[in-house]
Amino acid sequence: MTQLLRVQNFNVSSDGIGAGAAEDQSLESPFGLPDPGELFAWAGATASWPMRSEPGGSRGLDDYFTRDFAHNIGAEIMGRNKFGPLRGPWQDEEWKGWWGDEPPFHTPVFVMTHHKRPSFTLSDTTFHFVDGDPAAVLAQAREAAQGKDVRLGGGVTTVREFLEADLVDTMHVAVSPQVRLGSGIRLWESPDELRDRFHLEVVPSPSGVMHHLFWRK
């Protein structure tokens, strides 16, 4: 059984931007964007959204994407800027991510950083801090995933690094056509850039978002 590296439910604006500039990220603004919620409103409206606090929500097309998020995933890789707004050496080890005592990953998570830090566990998620190039980090994550797939969680810069190293097998990007950001960290100028290496299906959802589904040729 092939172990895939999968990007799942990654959100960008109509102009391909997934986060604000690094200097705009802060404790109050994990995405460095004035209103990041407008990029993932489609997911928040579904019945399977893990942070849903009330019953209800759509079970239409978008729900297939939210409920596939954890399906057959055995580990996640993320960049340091997804883990937190801190830069440089760890000042202390109090910061444990944005997600509280019950992170939504439920697998080992590999945080890419040049600065060492001991692993720690919150509920059923263990965070490891790893240095190394994308291929080396992927090898560690694959071993931890015990035969299951590995999710590449972002942020934008991390996804680009793995695309450049040609390590991504499948990628789902939800584009919000009504959101134009103008500046920030860009995933692409156009999704067509990836057509030489990937099949691409563009699926308009009744919610308005455009699901972009890539898989390796």
Added chain:
Amino acid sequence: MTQLLRVQNFNVSSDGIGAGAAEDQSLESPFGLPDPGELFAWAGATASWPMRSEPGGSRGLDDYFTRDFAHNIGAEIMGRNKFGPLRGPWQDEEWKGWWGDEPPFHTPVFVMTHHKRPSFTLSDTTFHFVDGDPAAVLAQAREAAQGKDVRLGGGVTTVREFLEADLVDTMHVAVSPQVRLGSGIRLWESPDELRDRFHLEVVPSPSGVMHHLFWRK
């Protein structure tokens, strides 16, 4: 956590027909149709199709539907005509379904029949033979599913019975617009018949099939 009753990957022609007439079903023709493969070709082309014998296959939209088939499913309910072409009392107990030694269900399966027969197990699938109305059979399947959802596997007549009893929570039907059968067992005259009780999203797939996604209002 709600335990849903879900119809998944159910295939019909453009005129709403999912199987040939009951008298056309035989050992050689499980669906009683001259070419049933044309109704599920879209699923067979995907990477996650469980009967796939070679690597490859699409990982686009249709693959989300094939890989969701077993996701969070703890039991299946099927009609006797899905289980086999035999009618009336069991002549012997040699017939064990169409699926060989490794049935693709991997959960308890409840076969609705008025004719008693002992349960048996093939690999990780146990078949139980149960009499009773849809609500009573659903109660048994829910208990066996241990908190997970129950899949309603068909055939067409069984799906209609559960719809009439208002027991179905979500339903995915793939309509093949290019296949017109004219006669056979009909799921509906039009999907619009269900709009009073269900939300409906109609999602055209790049493969040509039209995914119909229903969920209870």
